[in-house]
Amino acid sequence: xxxxxxxxxxxxxxxxxxxxxxxxxxxxxxxxxxxxxxxxxxxxxxxxxxxxxxxxxxxxxxxxxxxxxxxxxxxxxxxxxxxxxxxxxxxxxxxxxxxxxxxxxxxxxxxxxxxxxxxxxxxxxxxxxxxxxxxxx
Numbered sequence: 001x002x003x004x005x006x007x008x009x010x011x012x013x014x015x016x017x018x019x020x021x022x023x024x025x026x027x028x029x030x031x032x033x034x035x036x037x038x039x040x041x042x043x044x045x046x047x048x049x050x051x052x053x054x055x056x057x058x059x060x061x062x063x064x065x066x067x068x069x070x071x072x073x074x075x076x077x078x079x080x081x082x083x084x085x086x087x088x089x090x091x092x093x094x095x096x097x098x099x100x101x102x103x104x105x106x107x108x109x110x111x112x113x114x115x116x117x118x119x120x121x122x123x124x125x126x127x128x129x130x131x132x133x134x135x136x137x
Contacts, residue, residue, distance in 0.1 A: 002065050002066060005065055006065075010104075013101075014104065014105045014108055017101060017102055017105040018105050018108075018109055020042055021038070022039065022042050022101075022102060022105075023098060023101075023102035023105040023106050023109070025097040025098070027039050028093075028097055028098065029097075032094070054072060057070050057072060058072060080136075092121075092124075096114070096117040098114065098117065100121060103117055103118050103121060104118070
């Protein structure tokens with residue numbers, strides 16, 4: 001039953017991403033050319049809600065769907081890791097025309113060439129999992 005909740009949340013998220021045009025290559029292109037506020041508004045709204053929900057989770061000790069407490073650990077601070085990660089993320093976003101969230105939305109919408117991007121993202125995540133202990137901190 002709990003898996004159904006996750007599937008419904010994912011479905012709802014996908015519909016919102018598609019209807020808001022957050023998965024549109026043209027909207028992303030407009031954003032990078034500073035021609036439209038549309039995507040900045042979506043990203044800013046997501047950021048504001050994320051900060052709000054993290055604060056609510058921390059303050060009220062919210063539990064997950066299974067009843068386990070949600071633990072939010074502080075992040076390790078490292079300027080070089082954020083620079084390298086940000087550059088890789090940005091290059092991938094620019095080459096694919098989509099960041100990770102909309103990849104699944106685009107597959108669901110029938111844009112089948114994005115499956116190559118999805119498989120590449122999965123491979124990159126797998127390789128990072130294998131190499132993360134060997135990378136400098």
